[in-house]
Amino acid sequence: MKKKINTAEEFDFLSAQKNSQLRDVTRRLFKNKAAIAGLIFLVLLILTAIFASVIFDYEAQCINQNISQRLQWPSVEHIFGTDEYGRDLLVRIVFGSRVSLSIGFIAVAFGLALGGMLGAVAGFFGGKIDNLIMRICDVFLAVPMMLMAIVIVAALGSSIVNLIIALSISSVPTFARIVRSAVLTVRDVDYVEAARSIGVKTPRILFRYILPNSMGPIIVQTTLRIAATISNTAALSFLGLGIKAPQPEWGALLSSGREFIRDYSYLACIPGICIMLTILALNLLGDGLRDALDPRLK
Amino acid sequence: MAKYVLKRVLYMIPVLLGVTLLVFIIMHLAPGNVAQMLLGDNATAEQVANLQHTMGLDRPLPIQYLNYMKDLLHGSLGTSYTSGESVNDKIMACFPYTLKLTLVAAVFSIVLALPLGILAAMKQNTWVDNVSMVLSLIGVSMPIFWLAVMLILLFSLKLGWFPVYGATKWNSIVLPAISLGLMNMASIARTTRSSMVETIRQDYIRTAYAKGLSKGTIIMRHAFRNGMLPTITVIGLEIGQMLGGSVLTETVFAWPGVGRLMIQAINGRDTPTVMGCIILMTLCFSLVNLLVDLLYGVFDPRVRTMYQ
Numbered sequence: 001m002k003k004k005i006n007t008a009e010e011f012d013f014l015s016a017q018k019n020s021q022l023r024d025v026t027r028r029l030f031k032n033k034a035a036i037a038g039l040i041f042l043v044l045l046i047l048t049a050i051f052a053s054v055i056f057d058y059e060a061q062c063i064n065q066n067i068s069q070r071l072q073w074p075s076v077e078h079i080f081g082t083d084e085y086g087r088d089l090l091v092r093i094v095f096g097s098r099v100s101l102s103i104g105f106i107a108v109a110f111g112l113a114l115g116g117m118l119g120a121v122a123g124f125f126g127g128k129i130d131n132l133i134m135r136i137c138d139v140f141l142a143v144p145m146m147l148m149a150i151v152i153v154a155a156l157g158s159s160i161v162n163l164i165i166a167l168s169i170s171s172v173p174t175f176a177r178i179v180r181s182a183v184l185t186v187r188d189v190d191y192v193e194a195a196r197s198i199g200v201k202t203p204r205i206l207f208r209y210i211l212p213n214s215m216g217p218i219i220v221q222t223t224l225r226i227a228a229t230i231s232n233t234a235a236l237s238f239l240g241l242g243i244k245a246p247q248p249e250w251g252a253l254l255s256s257g258r259e260f261i262r263d264y265s266y267l268a269c270i271p272g273i274c275i276m277l278t279i280l281a282l283n284l285l286g287d288g289l290r291d292a293l294d295p296r297l298k
Numbered sequence: 299m300a301k302y303v304l305k306r307v308l309y310m311i312p313v314l315l316g317v318t319l320l321v322f323i324i325m326h327l328a329p330g331n332v333a334q335m336l337l338g339d340n341a342t343a344e345q346v347a348n349l350q351h352t353m354g355l356d357r358p359l360p361i362q363y364l365n366y367m368k369d370l371l372h373g374s375l376g377t378s379y380t381s382g383e384s385v386n387d388k389i390m391a392c393f394p395y396t397l398k399l400t401l402v403a404a405v406f407s408i409v410l411a412l413p414l415g416i417l418a419a420m421k422q423n424t425w426v427d428n429v430s431m432v433l434s435l436i437g438v439s440m441p442i443f444w445l446a447v448m449l450i451l452l453f454s455l456k457l458g459w460f461p462v463y464g465a466t467k468w469n470s471i472v473l474p475a476i477s478l479g480l481m482n483m484a485s486i487a488r489t490t491r492s493s494m495v496e497t498i499r500q501d502y503i504r505t506a507y508a509k510g511l512s513k514g515t516i517i518m519r520h521a522f523r524n525g526m527l528p529t530i531t532v533i534g535l536e537i538g539q540m541l542g543g544s545v546l547t548e549t550v551f552a553w554p555g556v557g558r559l560m561i562q563a564i565n566g567r568d569t570p571t572v573m574g575c576i577i578l579m580t581l582c583f584s585l586v587n588l589l590v591d592l593l594y595g596v597f598d599p600r601v602r603t604m605y606q
Contacts, residue, residue, distance in 0.1 A: 136316070138316075140320070143317055143320075143576065144538045144541050144579065146545065155324045157328075239561060261455065276436070283439055
């Protein structure tokens with residue numbers, strides 16, 4: 001009575017299922033005009049950041065001072081105007097985007113890796129390990145995120161590496177919580193039970209069965225978290241705890257533009273608009289992803 | 299319910315102890331010698347060693363922490379490194395300003411956000427919904443400090459309606475409160491909308507319509523109370539955000555609150571004051587979260603009966 005399993009057919013069926021789910025999500029995402037606008041903006045921004053040194057010369061245009069050109073309002077020659085040392089603001093913003101974006105992405109990647117691991121372990125094993133990890137997370141979450149980042153940077157000193165450490169530590173507990181709850185919801189479903197009963201090893205269950213099925217909330221949170229981290233990087237630089245001159249960073253540009261707010265307001269306006277548009281784009285994409293991954297909400 | 303409240307309050311104690319330990323460790327990771335810094339470069343090694351001894355900085359870190367905790371349990375946050383004043387006095391001089399700013403900003407954001415969110419949910423997918431959601435998305439995306447600078451540019455420098463900085467005039471609080479509250483207003487409005495959208499699709503709302511209740515009654519008595527729960531959570535979280543954001547707002551507007559004090563203390567390497575500020579803000583944040591949990595009980599009878 002044993003039915004022979006046709007493995008080829010079985011495999012095709014599985015991959016077809018997977019593809020159609022991915023296709024469904026993509027289709028729903030592409031229907032959302034705002035999310036796609038955000039995505040296009042981000043792609044353009046990232047491309048500009050990557051190819052910045054092809055378009056402009058870092059030393060000559062971004063760092064070297066050119067006093068004869070100082071404080072010029074936006075014009076055809078300098079689309080975003082020039083700063084108090086005669087440097088083109090557009091060039092500084094383009095190079096600044098490198099710093100802001102890479103800190104945002106790297107810090108969230110670290111936070112996600114560490115937090116995700118802790119959350120997955122806590123959720124999967126439960127019991128004492130779970131309790132210990134989550135209580136430590138509670139302590140971190142009890143301090144408002146911005147304050148935590150400020151204290152860490154203040155203690156370690158301001159440099160790009162320390163900034164990344166501070167910002168990734170402050171996003172670890174959030175990711176730990178999300179991954180933990182995602183793992184908890186799929187931990188006891190039948191296919192995991194089935195995998196365990198045929199003797200699949202624990203790490204494999206975690207990475208092959210549980211994590212792929214709890215990706216939705218993690219992807220959404222990652223997008224939103226990158227937005228928050230870019231904003232916090234700018235905030236720390238604005239407070240003088242982040243990137244130092246002459247290296248350009250959006251928050252630092254805004255902060256130095258503040259001195260000239262009365263007569264040269266573009267110096268503070270334009271970097272702020274850049275931060276806002278980037279965060280807006282990430283938020284639009286994050287919202288779009290959430291709706292696409294969980295169609296019940298719309 | 300009393301048992302639940304007690305449990306929640308007791309749970310705050312280990313968390314707050316953990317926070318003091320965490321912040322203490324982080325602050326003492328800071329490189330450099332505090333005594334040397336206070337005395338300046340001309341001080342002799344002997345002077346530095348003496349000062350370190352009187353400040354207790356030559357003892358092992360665990361002993362320093364226990365001493366700090368002993369003082370803390372007696373209600374003292376220590377003495378400022380830079381001014382020699384008691385940290386309690388310094389913070390208490392600033393705290394009323396931060397409290398006032400946060401409260402005004404919270405009231406401003408809640409009062410505007412709730413009607414906006416409910417209206418958007420009622421008129422789902424119309425222009426009212428779209429416009430208010432686009433506006434609140436922009437609000438969420440705006441960096442607090444940039445908004446603050448722009449508000450100063452427009453309303454103080456160009457129009458001259460409000461003072462540029464300080465807390466001396468009656469209308470000084472308007473701009474700081476708007477810049478602190480706007481972002482929270484936007485995210486409260488978004489949460490309210492999405493939870494109301496979900497609530498008004500429930501069967502009991504349809505039942506209420508079928509019974510012939512008026513729309514106002516249904517929204518206020520049936521939908522709002524149930525849709526409020528996620529909003530309350532977000533309001534709690536946002537108040538925590540505001541305590542962090544107040545650092546930025548207070549710095550831009552030179553508002554004499556705890557956030558600005560903390561930044562000044564960080565720049566002066568005044569560890570006891572920094573720790574005091576963090577502990578106070580964390581305590582406030584924990585209390586707000588406690589209040590949120592208790593409000594859950596008030597709004598949701600299921601939570602109430604769970605702990606009876």
